[in-house]
Amino acid sequence: MSMIVDRRELDFVLFELLDVESLLRHPRFHAYDRSAIQQMLDMAQKIAEQKFLPHAAEADANEPVIVDGKVKLPAATGAALRDYAEAGFFALPFSEEVGGLQAPWFLHTVITGMFSCANASVTNYAFLTIAAANLLSAFGSNTLRQTLLPPMLEGRWFGTMCLSEPQAGSSLGDITTTATERTDGLFRIKGTKMWISGGDHEISENIVHMVLAKIPGGPAGTKGISLFLVPKRRVGPDGTPGPLNNIALAGLNHKMGQRGTTNCLLNFGESGECLGYLIGEPHRGIEYMFHMMNEARIGVGHASTMAALGGYLHSAEYARTRTQGRRPDQKNPASPQVPIIEHADIRRMLLAQKAAAEGAQALCLYCAALVDELAILDDPNEKQWKASLLGLLTPVVKSWPSEHCLEANKWAIQILGGYGYTRDFPLERFYRDNRLNHIHEGTFGIQGMDLVGRKVGGDRGEALDRFVTMMRETATAALGIEELQPEAWRLDGCLDALVETTQALLACEDPLLRLANATVYLDAFGHIVLGWIWLRKALAATAALARSDLSEADRTFYEGKLVTCRYFSRYELPHSMTRLALCKSLEATCLDAPARIFGE
Amino acid sequence: MSMIVDRRELDFVLFELLDVESLLRHPRFHAYDRSAIQQMLDMAQKIAEQKFLPHAAEADANEPVIVDGKVKLPAATGAALRDYAEAGFFALPFSEEVGGLQAPWFLHTVITGMFSCANASVTNYAFLTIAAANLLSAFGSNTLRQTLLPPMLEGRWFGTMCLSEPQAGSSLGDITTTATERTDGLFRIKGTKMWISGGDHEISENIVHMVLAKIPGGPAGTKGISLFLVPKRRVGPDGTPGPLNNIALAGLNHKMGQRGTTNCLLNFGESGECLGYLIGEPHRGIEYMFHMMNEARIGVGHASTMAALGGYLHSAEYARTRTQGRRPDQKNPASPQVPIIEHADIRRMLLAQKAAAEGAQALCLYCAALVDELAILDDPNEKQWKASLLGLLTPVVKSWPSEHCLEANKWAIQILGGYGYTRDFPLERFYRDNRLNHIHEGTFGIQGMDLVGRKVGGDRGEALDRFVTMMRETATAALGIEELQPEAWRLDGCLDALVETTQALLACEDPLLRLANATVYLDAFGHIVLGWIWLRKALAATAALARSDLSEADRTFYEGKLVTCRYFSRYELPHSMTRLALCKSLEATCLDAPARIFGE
Structure with a gap:
């Protein structure tokens, strides 16, 4: 039995629950039918089990260190990522027009997940490279894409995301890194970036940093932020990495976990010119990031x-x-x-x-x-x-x-x-x-404010209403199956509470009071979404169990879905009611708590 | 502001909430009045802050290692514990008749807590020594007490508790370590003990292991377990440590945390005679431990x-x-x-x-x-x-x-x-x-079974009923104070639910089904106890706030109690209702879940 993936469960989710085959019929995914997907999963599982998993404890125990100014990692880290690259996984989700394999995003997600389970802190290097390449692919100029995407999609160059600074983490509008335009259209980048995973190392030929910075004279706050591509080594016209670009490694963070991933404090342009390329238009960096x-x-x-x-x-x-x-x-x-x-x-x-x-x-x-x-x-x-x-x-x-x-x-x-x-x-x-x-990637509290402020507040609950209707349909379908009735009723009751609570929040005219309840609301909403997912799984399992040709193993498998749905519905889902009741009352204890009671 | 203790809060809890001064009036505690306690706390805080706290990160980062067969620890670990010993803290809770300082247990608890907050993994050595000395003091013969307690109370010899074995952790009845009597009344100990914190090191002159073992021919299970004192070095008639007693260090465990405490696999009597002293009577080891x-x-x-x-x-x-x-x-x-x-x-x-x-x-x-x-x-x-x-x-x-x-x-x-x-x-x-x-010290699940099986089940809920009455009295008192009414009602409602749920559990004739709900019941009960504690705190704070001579700082302090009581009552306490409802329904999902659904 594999310790990094449950392939039977994956088959169930992809092909029975989500019916991804209907997606695969689209020409964009012409290279991917069910059998091609199974082959990709086989290959990924094999590499993850053989090259990533055995090395996970070692990567954890041997944190990156700086030796002679350079980051030293266990040799197996670079070797594992080369195997990942050779299998083509860096190129997996990208369009064929930029040299990618044009796989569906869900396949990329499943494959990254196997590697992450096997060895999260080594997989991060690939995850970040793909995220950076994704931005470049979506918003970079043709010239930049033609020059820089190929080595990233081949896994020879890695990438990072440089957002936070020591004084600005959750509050990106307060970054102070600057980007000053030169006469040749390049920008001089100057500033300090913090928490940069994969920020420095010697396991790739170059590192492509996607950096948020402000062009002097632009608007204050997030509206004045632009996105720049800043390579560790400058890139010649032929695309080869040249001299260093003055990005100084100012320190490594020592973390509780994820220890195999370097996590860096980087100084851009501190002791010499650090050059960056503007991605897309000025002042639209946050918009691109949000995309x-x-x-x-x-x-x-x-x-x-x-x-x-x-x-x-x-x-x-x-x-x-x-x-x-x-x-x-x-x-x-x-x-x-x-x-x-x-x-x-x-x-x-x-x-x-x-x-x-x-x-x-x-x-x-x-x-x-x-x-x-x-x-x-x-x-x-x-x-x-x-x-x-x-x-x-x-x-x-x-x-x-x-x-x-x-x-x-x-x-x-x-x-x-x-x-x-x-x-x-x-x-x-x-x-x-x-x-x-x-x-x-946005703290719990930030996610709560995103949900209540932007996602639910933005359209006055319209999308949520439609989603609730979808979830009600699942509950209604489950009500028709005797075994699932108690769980269906419970979900239905939670949906009533969700609707009422959402109305109470939307009716609240004090944004501070509304947002003070946001994290608790998010947690309750999440539980309901999971309750819905489990009821969908139970419905699919019930349908499967009605088949006469089931093997004993399959019967056990589907039975497991029913038991787990019951568990979630009875042990977990009721907590969402408790949380919603709190939010519905527009609880003000936290908002009103005077700061002085926490000491001084 | 101290980072290891809140002295203002301690004063509140000890002298206002618990009124420990009424305890201190008893002759047993003649040496301890309020001012003596404050002096002890001052001294403990100072040593904890100056000798334990600065070294906590170092102790964590430098796990014990075996060098030439001996355990090596950072020098600061031994030094800190010597300061602890010099202050007399090893002797704190013991009777004067055995050379102790006869302090109340609450004072020992508070002081150990400061050290634990400052540096938990170094404090463990003292905690375990005191636990071992406690057993010896309660059940050892006069000779053993006279010989062995003094060096332990002086902190020159340390102690451990040796219960678990590789095949028997929660299930102590299945230990296989044997103790065979010699003609001189000593016992030959043979077996392997696991997870022994402080099990080996060089920072004390000797180590006194309290070992559970079975005398061959005794009853099966826990009723055949006896308690032995087994020193690392044999003890001469004059009480001085002599030659090694054949306890081999078979390995150190590498843990997620508590890294400064050695945690050992020990082989007793593997390559030579390992001698132990019977504590108390044969076959009563578990009873002594439970004491x-x-x-x-x-x-x-x-x-x-x-x-x-x-x-x-x-x-x-x-x-x-x-x-x-x-x-x-x-x-x-x-x-x-x-x-x-x-x-x-x-x-x-x-x-x-x-x-x-x-x-x-x-x-x-x-x-x-x-x-x-x-x-x-x-x-x-x-x-x-x-x-x-x-x-x-x-x-x-x-x-x-x-x-x-x-x-x-x-x-x-x-x-x-x-x-x-x-x-x-x-x-x-x-x-x-x-x-x-x-x-x-007993997993979460074991605690649940202890509560439902032994503590509530043992007297058919009699003690619980009386405790519920006590908690109701607090709720009734709080109902008389307008500001506390909502929290008082909530606690009262939880108590109703607790009583009904307890009755349902006690009425359940299937012990498997009853105990399948034990952990959830324990968690709910715990929340209610904490709700009661917070309501008591809020009552005490309300009384204090009525005083006209309060300083601004004190006013803020008591206000903080009211806000936190409100928080706990509104955000946390309702979860106990959710959990009790589950238990009351005698939920069988976990009990009935077939093992095969978890794979094979």
Whole structure:
């Protein structure tokens, strides 16, 4: 059994739940039918298991260090990424016209996820390179794309995203890095960037930094931010890397997890001219970044999800094989100990993980498939609606896994007891790695404000209403199946509460009070979305179980979906009611709490 | 402002909330009045801040290693513990008749907590030594006590608890270590012990292991377990340490946190005779261990609490000083950034921590004061009741902080964002250290079974009923104060639900189904206990606020109690209703889930 992917579950989600084959019929994805996808997954799984997984503990234990001014990484890190490059995965989601493999985004997501589960901190280098190339591909000039995309898509040059600065993390409008235009159209970049993952190393021929900076004289705040491409080594007209571009490594951060990824403080143009290329038009940097935000946030949520899946797979294997204790009704102390999976509380912790990991995975892939739909839809109304739906789900797909898949990792450790707390097993690493996901790419609080302020507030709940109608349809369908009725009623009740709470928030005229309830609202909304996902899974499983040709293994598989739906509906979903009731009351305790009570 | 203790809060809890001065009037505590206690706290705080705190990151970063067969620790670890010994803290809670300082247990708890917040993994050596000495003092023969207690109380010899084995952690009845009597009354110990914190090192002159083992021919299971004292070096008749006693260090565990504490696999008597002394009578080892369990579990809960307090104090300081972003109603991007404490969501995360840390601290000290009461009570009925109350609260005081103070540490990291995720701040260390507390000294699941099976089930809910009555009295008192009415009603409603749910569990005739709901019940019960604690705090604060002579600082302090009570009551307490509703329905999803759905 693989410890980085559940292929049976993937088949279920992709082909039964999401019916991605209907997407694949579009000419854009002409190279990808079901069998081609299985082949890609086979290849990715093999490389991830053979080249990434064995090296994960080593990458964690041997943090990058600076030797003679250069970053030193374990040799296996660069070697693993070269294998990743050779398999073509850097080029996977890009259009054929720029030299990509034009795969659907959901396939890229699934494949990145396997690597992330195997070895998150090494996979980050690829994740960031693809994110940077994605920006370049979408908004760069033809010349820049022709020169710089090929080495990135070949995985010879890596990329980074340089947004934060020491004084400006969540508040990007306050960055102070400047970009001053030269007479030749290039820009002089000057400033300090913080938390730059993959910011410096020697494992690629060059590093392409996508840098947010301000052109002097522009508007204040986020409206004066532009996007620049700033290479570590200057690039000659023939596209070869030349002399260094004066980006100084000012320090490495030492983190709780994700230790295999260099995380840097970089000084641009401190001791010499640092040249950058403007991407797109001046002052539109934030807009460009936001254009890529949906994909990036799905990626973060999915990385979190895959850590939970890894924890689940490991702890389930342990629970099947570790014997300890007896059932409470077995009074003979000389009777043999039982595998701990026989204890109901161990199964509770397995169900909690299964519900989180498999639920979040389906949500992430649902969102990734929406990205693909948006790329191929012609009907402007449908496109507009799907864009709104994806916009609504983006804060959920980023934050729900960051919260609840981290919690899943906590239970994975718990199942192993003392063993889970040691570095002999990967569970504590998953937990450490996963803690980052609530912080980067927009914190939990930022996601809440995005949902309540922009996504729900922006259209006065219109897209949400339509999404609620979709979820009600699922509940209605499930009401027709006796076994699913209690879970269908519960979801339906939650949807009523969601609608009422949303109305209360929208009716609240004080933006401070409204937003003070945003994070709690987001968490409740996320639970309801997951409840909907699980009810959809249960419906698909019920349909499958009605087939007469099912193997014993398949029967068990679908039965597992029903049990997990029940678990989520009964143990988890009611918490969303509690949270919504709080929001609906426009609770002001946190807003009104005087700062002085926290000391001075 | 101290980062390891809130002395103002301690004063409030000890002298206003718990009125420990009435305890101190008993002759047993003749040496301790309020001013003596303050002096002890001053001294402890000073040593903890000057000798433990500065070394905490170093102890974490420099895990113990084996060099030439011996365990090597940072020099500062031994030095800090010598300062701790010199101050007399090893002798603090022991009777004067065995050479102790006869301090109340609550004082020992508070002092250990400061050290734990400053540097948990170094404090563990003292914590374990005191636990071992506690067992020896309670059940050892006069000869053993006279010989071995003095060097332990002087902190020259350290101690450990050797319960778990590789195949037997939670299931102690399955240990296989044997103890075979020699003709001279000593026992030959043979077997392997796992997870032994402080199990080997060179920072004390000797190590006294308290070892559970089975005398061949005894009853099966836990009823055949005896307790032995097994020194690392054999002890001469004059009490001096002699030759090694054949306890081989078979390996060190590499943990997620608590890295400064050696954690060992020990082989007893593998390559030569290992001699142990029987403590008390044969086959009563588990009973003796359980006698110490209340104190040990308060200690674990309190260590978890103090990690949360440390996280709270650090993140509150950060929130006051770090500027980032603007209030949502400030539209001018050129206006200055505000301290992040101005954001409602940051205050939500501060309140969550404050509610957990200060609430759990009051609960731990309430339980510690019950230990003291039990030591001085004469009336057998009252003693019986207080013992039952402490028994009922023990699973809560162990598990509630392990769960919710860990969560508090998560929010502390979140407030600092990327900075919180680095090892430049102690928050990620608190989070890593704290994760152990749900595992050792009885896992979360074990605590749930203890509560439902033994504590509530044992007397058919009698002690719980009396405790509920106590909590109702607090709610009734709070109903008389307008400001507290909503919180009083909420607690009262939770108590109704608790009573009904308890009746449903007790009426359930299937022990498997009853215990399958135990962990969720424990978590709900814990929340209600904390709700009661917070309402008591709010009542005390209301009384204080009525005084006309309050300083501005005191007024702010008490106001903080009211706000935090409101937070806990509104944001947290309702979750207990959700959990109780689940238990009341005797939910069987986890019990019935077939093991095969988790893979094979």
